[in-house]
Amino acid sequence: MYETKYHKASSVDEAVSLMGAADDGKLLSGGQTLLPTMKAHLAAPSDLVDVSGIADMNGVGVRGNVISIGAATTHAEVAGNAALQNACAAVTDLAANIGDPAVRHMGTIGGSIANNDPAADYPAALLALGATIKTNARDIAAEDFFVGLFETALEDDEVIVSIGFEAPEKACYAKFPNPASRYAMAGVFVAKTAGGARVAVTGAGDDGVYRQSDMEAALDGNWSAGALTGVSVSADGMLSDMHGDATYRANLVKVMAGRAVAGC
Amino acid sequence: MSEGIGARVLRKEDKRFLIGKGRYTDDIIEQNQAYAAFVRSPHAHAAVKSIDASAAEAMDGVIAVLNGAQLTGDGIGNIICGWGVTSKDGSPMNMGAWSALATDKVRYVGDAVAIVVADSLATARLAAEMVEVDYDVLPVVVNSVDGLSDGAPQLHENAPGNLVFDWELGNEGPTDAALAGAAFTTEMDIVNNRLSPNAMEPRAAIATFNEADDHYTLYTTSQNPHVARLVLSAFYNVAPEHKLRVIAPDVGGGFGSKIYIYPEEIACLWASMKTNRSVKWTSDRTEAFMTDAHGRDHVTHAKIGFDKDHKIVGLKVDTKANLGAYMSLFSSATPTYLYGTLLSGQYNIENIYCNVKAVYTNTVPVDAYRGAGRPEASYVMERMMETAAREMGVDPAELRRKNFVTEFPHQTPVIMAYDSGDFAANQDQAMEAADYAGFEARRAEAASRGKLRGIGFSNYIEACGIAPSAAVGSLGAGVGLWESAEVRVNPVGTIEVLTGSHSHGQGHETTFTQIVAERFGLPTENIQIVHGDTDKVQFGMGTYGSRSGAVGMSAIVKAMDKVEAKVKKIGAHVLEASEDDIIIEDGAVKVKGTDKQMLWHEVGLAAYTAHNIPEGMEPGLKETSFYDPSNFTFPAGCYICEVEVDPETGTTQIVQFVASDDFGTIINPMIVEGQVHGGIAQGIGQALLEGVVYDDSGQLLSASYMDYAMPRAHDLPNYSVHHQSTTCPGNPLGMKGCGEAGAIGSPPAVINAITDAIGNNDLSMPATPAKVWAAIQAAGAKQAAE
Numbered sequence A: 001m002y003e004t005k006y007h008k009a010s011s012v013d014e015a016v017s018l019m020g021a022a023d024d025g026k027l028l029s030g031g032q033t034l035l036p037t038m039k040a041h042l043a044a045p046s047d048l049v050d051v052s053g054i055a056d057m058n059g060v061g062v063r064g065n066v067i068s069i070g071a072a073t074t075h076a077e078v079a080g081n082a083a084l085q086n087a088c089a090a091v092t093d094l095a096a097n098i099g100d101p102a103v104r105h106m107g108t109i110g111g112s113i114a115n116n117d118p119a120a121d122y123p124a125a126l127l128a129l130g131a132t133i134k135t136n137a138r139d140i141a142a143e144d145f146f147v148g149l150f151e152t153a154l155e156d157d158e159v160i161v162s163i164g165f166e167a168p169e170k171a172c173y174a175k176f177p178n179p180a181s182r183y184a185m186a187g188v189f190v191a192k193t194a195g196g197a198r199v200a201v202t203g204a205g206d207d208g209v210y211r212q213s214d215m216e217a218a219l220d221g222n223w224s225a226g227a228l229t230g231v232s233v234s235a236d237g238m239l240s241d242m243h244g245d246a247t248y249r250a251n252l253v254k255v256m257a258g259r260a261v262a263g264c
Numbered sequence B: 001m002s003e004g005i006g007a008r009v010l011r012k013e014d015k016r017f018l019i020g021k022g023r024y025t026d027d028i029i030e031q032n033q034a035y036a037a038f039v040r041s042p043h044a045h046a047a048v049k050s051i052d053a054s055a056a057e058a059m060d061g062v063i064a065v066l067n068g069a070q071l072t073g074d075g076i077g078n079i080i081c082g083w084g085v086t087s088k089d090g091s092p093m094n095m096g097a098w099s100a101l102a103t104d105k106v107r108y109v110g111d112a113v114a115i116v117v118a119d120s121l122a123t124a125r126l127a128a129e130m131v132e133v134d135y136d137v138l139p140v141v142v143n144s145v146d147g148l149s150d151g152a153p154q155l156h157e158n159a160p161g162n163l164v165f166d167w168e169l170g171n172e173g174p175t176d177a178a179l180a181g182a183a184f185t186t187e188m189d190i191v192n193n194r195l196s197p198n199a200m201e202p203r204a205a206i207a208t209f210n211e212a213d214d215h216y217t218l219y220t221t222s223q224n225p226h227v228a229r230l231v232l233s234a235f236y237n238v239a240p241e242h243k244l245r246v247i248a249p250d251v252g253g254g255f256g257s258k259i260y261i262y263p264e265e266i267a268c269l270w271a272s273m274k275t276n277r278s279v280k281w282t283s284d285r286t287e288a289f290m291t292d293a294h295g296r297d298h299v300t301h302a303k304i305g306f307d308k309d310h311k312i313v314g315l316k317v318d319t320k321a322n323l324g325a326y327m328s329l330f331s332s333a334t335p336t337y338l339y340g341t342l343l344s345g346q347y348n349i350e351n352i353y354c355n356v357k358a359v360y361t362n363t364v365p366v367d368a369y370r371g372a373g374r375p376e377a378s379y380v381m382e383r384m385m386e387t388a389a390r391e392m393g394v395d396p397a398e399l400r401r402k403n404f405v406t407e408f409p410h411q412t413p414v415i416m417a418y419d420s421g422d423f424a425a426n427q428d429q430a431m432e433a434a435d436y437a438g439f440e441a442r443r444a445e446a447a448s449r450g451k452l453r454g455i456g457f458s459n460y461i462e463a464c465g466i467a468p469s470a471a472v473g474s475l476g477a478g479v480g481l482w483e484s485a486e487v488r489v490n491p492v493g494t495i496e497v498l499t500g501s502h503s504h505g506q507g508h509e510t511t512f513t514q515i516v517a518e519r520f521g522l523p524t525e526n527i528q529i530v531h532g533d534t535d536k537v538q539f540g541m542g543t544y545g546s547r548s549g550a551v552g553m554s555a556i557v558k559a560m561d562k563v564e565a566k567v568k569k570i571g572a573h574v575l576e577a578s579e580d581d582i583i584i585e586d587g588a589v590k591v592k593g594t595d596k597q598m599l600w601h602e603v604g605l606a607a608y609t610a611h612n613i614p615e616g617m618e619p620g621l622k623e624t625s626f627y628d629p630s631n632f633t634f635p636a637g638c639y640i641c642e643v644e645v646d647p648e649t650g651t652t653q654i655v656q657f658v659a660s661d662d663f664g665t666i667i668n669p670m671i672v673e674g675q676v677h678g679g680i681a682q683g684i685g686q687a688l689l690e691g692v693v694y695d696d697s698g699q700l701l702s703a704s705y706m707d708y709a710m711p712r713a714h715d716l717p718n719y720s721v722h723h724q725s726t727t728c729p730g731n732p733l734g735m736k737g738c739g740e741a742g743a744i745g746s747p748p749a750v751i752n753a754i755t756d757a758i759g760n761n762d763l764s765m766p767a768t769p770a771k772v773w774a775a776i777q778a779a780g781a782k783q784a785a786e
């Protein structure tokens, strides 16, 4: 690891000003992605601003069907939150299956979505739930937030503070894990929301998380796994790598979507 | 005897591991310790034009940056291969020069170019990045088939066509004739996937040169510290043997990968002399993926023929073995004498011919990995048998049984002379445990749940404890493969056993203790096993090839024989009885039929005080044995795997795995079961998950656990492990060895089961969900077309 200066921020404002003052600062949350990258000498921030201890960025709030999750909330905290499980078990289940216990106790939702790994789980949930990403500066709709592979709408130095969404009528996430990394090779989050059916796919698309609109249309009239049998998923635009080619991933998207709907 | 042979004694070594007091190489801190980092080639093949270390050398805390020209200039020798294999035309193998630090050329990604020594690890690593190497990038070849093709990039000048050797075994003419006259033949292309060994503890070394007496000490992660010292001294000219102490302390797994002497140990020793500092290097995981010797990597075409009664008449095997960029220590023996010699399997086959072409490629060297050659052989044989059975429409178990060797000794046409076994008994036991008869009902039930269920057999045989030394010498081995032991009875009667074997997970401190406890009737806590230090232990050959039971423990038995003889003499003398009437039991030396006895510690004391021992007897009670077995041992067994495949995703779940092994005498069933579990886990890893992938430019794509899939608990079934043993006639304990069997026997069982489930035999390892799904689609498409 290259030399870096570590700062522990105690408020969002302090984090923002520390970042402003830094040469080439980086926010540090759970460190599960950033620290390995730094150890491999693939990133060399001059300053690290640790947001994990900021009170406003921690915890899960469930008020009726209005849900808010602090950006620095760990996967384990999300997975173990009883109120959230009642309101939307799809999200707690998703969190419970990220990585391994060590990762779940350090990694955070904010770090995950800021990183926007094309095989990460949370982006599918946020997109399907029509979540809003609240930063120190603005509110960003999930639609607009996830831009491409490892790319988001965040400006330099912008801090995600929390994630908000409304509990859907039904939701479920089905993930086919990569045999090596256990990240998603295809993860499909389906949600029956007030605004209609939403289907978001992670792990499979070559431009990151996306909505499978033909499946949404099929489910809108008929919320059932059977409704998806007629939908064909094209291999065009699918990722292809040593773990599976585009045809296989297209198949997985369809199978996982069916299982997600059946699991609701 | 509750702690003797056959007892499930808990592992004595586990306390220190469980309380975090294990002492691994990286735990050792020398005074004046500096840290090494290696400058490694980012290219798979390139000429090294120049190395500019000035920026690195100028950094604070950097002690030295040393390169290959300096290393060879100081007379440090090239890395050798310890087994000479002769090509079929009589020519010796083409060993390309391998310098610990590359001089003119790099040949794989990770090839070391320079060593940086610095005050801290962080500085060493940063400085390594600052070393500027000017490369001229050359074309690359990564697989054995391409390596042999016309116009392939050439790795070594003295190996035209990248051919290391073109070796044969058996009799080609009669084999061809037998196959031509066969009533049925089966022909297959078989790939044995390349694996990364992944010992939990990465390799490490800490080298200390002491200028006061021109002496070196090397702590290293070795399975065979004496061999390491011998090779470092005799071939690499690092230091003469009496000026070099090699210690392999606790070692966290080896699986073969820690047999070899790697560039890093050589460079650390030499750098320690150059800098007058202790030099420590610990591999990180990516370095381990890049530089630890890989395993397997065979591409084979095989043909087997049967007569009208389904008896095998001939087997012809053509294999291309990828050896990587250089010849590692035993790389030549693995795809030849540990592979071709096992191609008779458990079967009576009159005609076998095997041709192996070993090939240089721009990949990390390939060498022995748990099983070493025998997994490749059993995979060929057992895939062929299952496939032939399907093609002939006969029961695969029945076909095997019809061809079993039933009389011993049995001379195969490929060198090996099987000494014992009862293959049908193992098969019976496994089939009963697996409820083979009930399989079709289980298949139907699975189908009702939308799952494809399949069953597969593997009747493996392997060879352990390679020996005797004269025979392996005549086949090209550069070393003898005996083992040594010294049994030291202390004046107070406690015992130290110094063994040339090395434990890196096998549990020797437990099992070796058990045979001593049994022999003298002593509690195991009175016995200590000492290994892994060339200053303490007489020369020994180390642990690999499941040799520590059959060879290492036999040496202990032989030394105990000598101790016993002396004890009896002392007993007879002191107790005034005839030697023939002396018995040793329950920790005492007794005169048969009387109540006269000396306690064990009294004998020890008598031997060391020497006040009252027989006239002319030397004082003391310590005996040494160097034991050279008369033959290999032949563990064998029957494995049955049952799987359920999810046709929608191609995911395989192993729903049953039954093993019936013949290991001869079992000292500690708990440890043996652990070895079998671990071996099968590795075999299932190979079959379902693991595979090293290089891209066409020679970059290692599977360079971390993000891409290299290791088996996890949930990938593995509950094993059903059984034993059905015959005694090995070749050694005093009747042992055969159990360390590798699981990894040798399991892959074909898994693949046979999956191909049975999906109805498509065209499936290669690792059978990932993606591949299995594609094979299901292909089978479906084929069916639709028919």
Ligand SMILES: Cc1cc2nc3c(=O)[nH]c(=O)nc-3n(C[C@H](O)[C@H](O)[C@H](O)COP(=O)(O)OP(=O)(O)OC[C@H]3O[C@@H](n4cnc5c(N)ncnc54)[C@H](O)[C@@H]3O)c2cc1C
Pocket (backbone or CB within 6 Å): A026, A027, A028, A029, A030, A031, A032, A033, A034, A035, A051, A071, A072, A097, A098, A099, A100, A103, A106, A107, A108, A109, A110, A111, A112, A114, A115, A117, A119, A120, A121, A122, A154, A158, A159, A160, A161, A181, A182, A183, A184
């Ligand atoms: C072994 C392993 C397995 C894993 N498996 C999975 C898996 O199965 N599924 C999955 O989805 N993920 C997986 N992950 C990733 C894990 O979920 C990480 O937690 C996540 O990717 C990053 O979160 P973090 O809190 O650790 O972020 P960090 O590593 O601290 O930061 C990641 C990036 O986000 C930025 N950042 C952090 N917080 C904020 C913020 N509040 N505002 C703006 N930017 C911010 C950082 O600057 C950095 O660029 C795995 C990770 C590991 C190590």
